[in-house]
Amino acid sequence: RxxxxxxxxxxxxxxxxxxxxxxxxxxxxxxxxxxxxxxxxxxxxxxxxxxxxxxxxxxxxxxxxxxxxxxxxxxxxxxxHREHKCMLCNMDFTLFRRPHHCRKCHRVCCARCAPEKRQPQFSEYGLRPTRVCSNCVE
Missing domain, CATH: 1.20.5 (Single alpha-helices involved in coiled-coils or other helix-helix interfaces)
Known part of the structure; x- marks a missing residue:
């Protein structure tokens, strides 16, 4: 036990x-x-x-x-800004033929060669249409 x-x-x-x-x-x-x-x-x-x-x-x-x-x-x-001629037609810029920048390719063109104005975009001057040269439109 x-x-x-x-x-x-x-x-x-x-x-x-x-x-x-x-x-x-x-x-x-x-x-x-x-x-x-x-x-x-x-x-x-x-x-x-x-x-x-x-x-x-x-x-x-x-x-x-x-x-x-x-x-x-x-x-x-x-x-x-140093350009004195239109980069498309080679015309001299004068008091009446002013330089404009194409906002797509940045060429300096006269108003005749950069006639198109596209959708407004903001710039230092406010809301403005942007200029595009005839080469960039095509």
């Missing part, structure tokens, strides 16, 4: 140990689930931030391109 009692106690001790290990495993599984959830959330945040960064990089590229184009236009316009 003493031996049965000892075996019974060993069984009881083993059952308690198994129960404690099961509770410990459940606790660890909850910790793992929490870490996985946080990892998935962080991954989603990272992907969202990457998309935002990609969009901003594209926007910066577009703005740099626009800036470069505007700088070229400004440089061409500054240079073109």
């Amino acid at each position: 003493m031996e049965d009692s000892r075996k019974g106690r060993q069984i009881q001790d083993l059952e308690e140990t198994v129960g404690a290990q099961e509770r410990d495993n459940e606790s660890k599984q909850l910790d793992i689930d929490l870490v996985e959830s946080k990892y998935l959330g962080a991954t989603k945040d990272l992907n969202r931030l990457k998309l935002g960064l990609q969009w901003k990089d594209e926007k910066i590229f577009q703005l740099q391109k626009t800036n470069s184009e505007l700088q070229q236009e400004l440089d061409i316009t500054k240079f073109d």
Whole structure:
């Protein structure tokens, strides 16, 4: 009987140990689930931030391109003020034959060679129709 009692106690001790290990495993599984959830959330945040960064990089590229184009236009316009003849018909500019810039190709033309006025655009003088030369109209 003493031996049965000892075996019974060993069984009881083993059952308690198994129960404690099961509770410990459940606790660890909850910790793992929490870490996985946080990892998935962080991954989603990272992907969202990457998309935002990609969009901003594209926007910066577009703005740099626009800036470069505007700088070229400004440089061409500054240079073109030195022109004394229409770049299309070669007529000299006078008090009555004034130079005009084609807003598409930036050539300096007389009013006869740049007769077309297109949709109004904002300029330093407000909303004005833009002049386009006869070469750019065709």
